[in-house]
Amino acid sequence: MPNFNFAELLAYMSKGGDVEKILxxxxxxxxxxxxxxxxxxxxxxxxxxxxxxxxxxxxxRHELSGAIVTHRVFVFPQGRGSSTSSATLxxxxxxxxxxxxxxxxxxxxxxxxxxxxxxxxxxxPVPIVVLSEKDFFSIxxxxxxxxxxxxxxxxxxxxxxxxx
Amino acid sequence: xxxxxxxxxxxxxxxxxxPAARMAMRIxxxxxxVVEAPEMMDVSxxxxxxxxLLSETGLEFAETLAAKGAKVSIPTTLNMxxxxxxxxxxxxxxxxxxxxxxxxxxAYTDMGCIPTWTCAPYQSYLTPRxxxxxxxxxxxxICYANSVLGARTNRYGDFIDICAAITGRVPKCGLHLKQxxxxxxxxxxxxxxxxxxxxxxxxxxLGHLAGxxxxxxxxxxxxxxxxxxxxxxxxxxxxxxxxGSIALFHAVGxxxxxxxxxxxxxxxxxxxxxxIHLSDLQKAASELSTxxxxxxxxxxxxxxxxxxxxxxxxxxxxxxxxxxKGRTLNPDVRFIVISSxxxxxxxxxxxxxxxxxxxxxxxxxxxxxxxxxxxSKDTKVIMTNSGKCAYYAPGELAVQVAFGxxxxxxxxxxxxxx
Numbered sequence: 001m002p003n004f005n006f007a008e009l010l011a012y013m014s015k016g017g018d019v020e021k022i023l024x025x026x027x028x029x030x031x032x033x034x035x036x037x038x039x040x041x042x043x044x045x046x047x048x049x050x051x052x053x054x055x056x057x058x059x060x061r062h063e064l065s066g067a068i069v070t071h072r073v074f075v076f077p078q079g080r081g082s083s084t085s086s087a088t089l090x091x092x093x094x095x096x097x098x099x100x101x102x103x104x105x106x107x108x109x110x111x112x113x114x115x116x117x118x119x120x121x122x123x124x125p126v127p128i129v130v131l132s133e134k135d136f137f138s139i140x141x142x143x144x145x146x147x148x149x150x151x152x153x154x155x156x157x158x159x160x161x162x163x164x
Numbered sequence: 165x166x167x168x169x170x171x172x173x174x175x176x177x178x179x180x181x182x183p184a185a186r187m188a189m190r191i192x193x194x195x196x197x198v199v200e201a202p203e204m205m206d207v208s209x210x211x212x213x214x215x216x217l218l219s220e221t222g223l224e225f226a227e228t229l230a231a232k233g234a235k236v237s238i239p240t241t242l243n244m245x246x247x248x249x250x251x252x253x254x255x256x257x258x259x260x261x262x263x264x265x266x267x268x269x270x271a272y273t274d275m276g277c278i279p280t281w282t283c284a285p286y287q288s289y290l291t292p293r294x295x296x297x298x299x300x301x302x303x304x305x306i307c308y309a310n311s312v313l314g315a316r317t318n319r320y321g322d323f324i325d326i327c328a329a330i331t332g333r334v335p336k337c338g339l340h341l342k343q344x345x346x347x348x349x350x351x352x353x354x355x356x357x358x359x360x361x362x363x364x365x366x367x368x369x370l371g372h373l374a375g376x377x378x379x380x381x382x383x384x385x386x387x388x389x390x391x392x393x394x395x396x397x398x399x400x401x402x403x404x405x406x407x408g409s410i411a412l413f414h415a416v417g418x419x420x421x422x423x424x425x426x427x428x429x430x431x432x433x434x435x436x437x438x439x440i441h442l443s444d445l446q447k448a449a450s451e452l453s454t455x456x457x458x459x460x461x462x463x464x465x466x467x468x469x470x471x472x473x474x475x476x477x478x479x480x481x482x483x484x485x486x487x488x489k490g491r492t493l494n495p496d497v498r499f500i501v502i503s504s505x506x507x508x509x510x511x512x513x514x515x516x517x518x519x520x521x522x523x524x525x526x527x528x529x530x531x532x533x534x535x536x537x538x539x540s541k542d543t544k545v546i547m548t549n550s551g552k553c554a555y556y557a558p559g560e561l562a563v564q565v566a567f568g569x570x571x572x573x574x575x576x577x578x579x580x581x582x
Contacts, residue, residue, distance in 0.1 A: 029198075043379065048559055049559060052219070060454070060559050061558075078380070080408055080409040081303060083213055083322060084217050086324070090222075090323075091222070093221075094220060107199065110321035113195060113322075113324050114323075116194050117323045120187065120194075121221070
């Protein structure tokens with residue numbers, strides 16, 4: 001079950017504000033970040049799939065082809081394909097077009113590596129969090145996400161139209 | 165930090181073995197924590213992929229390590245690089261790019277890496293033995309080393325590969341351990357005509373399909389011809405490691421950990437069984453092409469992974485069959501084959517070298533069409549017999565791609581269209 005303060009939730013709902021959920025994830029690479037969710041159920045290779053100069057998803061067979069990951073919290077099950085994806089992530093971090101954070105279903109050592117080496121060289125990691133299946137699939141496209149170094153992920157969902 | 169370190173690991177981490185070992189060990193230990201490895205272990209050889217992509221960060225990383233005096237402590241080969249070191253000018257690569265690529269290459273060779281410059285190291289030099297613990301990079305090489313050779317490596321990404329080579333240590337987990345190497349899903353080939361299974365293109369298509377069906381699970385494939393060649397298995401590995409994350413597969417009766425179905429599963433049961441029919445393969449093959457038949461062709465690209473001597477021989481045979489009928493390479497089509505220095509040296513001693521060069525085949529070495537800017541902006545449509553190349557080309561090169569057999573590629577090159 002998602003972990004949230006019920007009293008707070010009631011207070012928010014009565015004001016007609018955002019619904020908040022707090023998920024407990026495993027911090028693979030610890031850090032703080034926030035942004036809107038870019039969600040896919042399909043794994044992706046960063047090398048050959050993400051342009052490290054523009055932040056565009058360039059895997060033309062991927063469901064998110066053409067989307068820009070920059071400053072988004074990129075939510076996808078795991079990486080796949082190339083072992084050069086660590087380099088692509090690091091290059092996108094240096095270019096300032098990397099995602100604000102990454103949320104996966106499984107630990108991806110190749111993506112973690114890109115973030116860790118970026119931390120070692122530039123002190124600029126991209127936080128990576130792994131969530132349980134239930135929590136992972138509870139994130140909707142464009143949800144506002146806030147990630148903490150302990151791996152907690154706060155979801156703010158805009159209220160439904162006409163609802164309370 | 166939870167991983168247990170040896171005394172020597174601690175010495176490296178403390179800087180007692182120098183600043184380069186310290187930097188490499190720091191990264192290695194952080195990664196050990198990511199994968200929750202209980203302890204570290206030795207590896208006996210390494211293969212570097214970080215030398216491939218020319219990026220600002222990659223160059224900075226390599227030069228930083230080299231400047232700290234980094235030296236590899238185990239025999240270490242290099243994957244293909246961003247430059248044909250001898251002939252880059254002929255392929256229109258600009259001077260600025262070349263200068264940086266040469267710096268990156270020098271950083272790795274200064275660290276003591278062996279200048280193999282190939283993505284098919286298992287056909288080149290220092291082929292690892294069965295059961296040997298190694299640290300290899302490059303998705304197709306990882307797959308081949310684990311599956312076809314029975315050596316043991318995890319999927320090491322760019323940058324950790326050189327750290328493993330410097331420290332000689334990796335986290336003890338994953339595919340280094342026998343119990344993690346057992347098959348997980350079963351792919352059965354059903355009613356496939358043996359004649360279809362003779363072609364290298366079949367292996368590329370099957371690899372593409374197996375990769376997407378398996379994701380990161382270990383597939384066991386039943387029904388492949390026992391005489392599958394090194395080149396055919398190479399084609400499979402390259403495609404499978406691209407559409408999926410296959411680091412290890414077993415092919416019953418062919419790969420060394422799968423003499424029988426039971427051995428491949430280490431006595432266990434498959435989590436899933438999927439039957440593969442000809443129609444599934446045809447669908448997978450069509451996914452690999454984004455260009456339609458009849459489209460005008462600009463470039464044929466073969467050698468992903470690097471061409472072997474035998475593939476050169478096959479190509480020469482196909483070209484000879486065309487030239488005997490008075491046919492030539494269409495003047496609007498470029499025909500490029502990528503290979504390694506070791507294969508090329510053998511080719512030069514063959515009696516069919518001239519058949520290739522007379523036809524107009526251009527051979528480039530040491531590099532990769534995705535990492536070196538040799539494909540001009542005017543190139544709109546390419547054709548290849550590589551499942552891996554077909555997979556990445558539309559994104560990486562912004563071209564339409566047609567996938568076909570080597571024979572199809574030669575045929576289209578002569579006609580000028582797919």
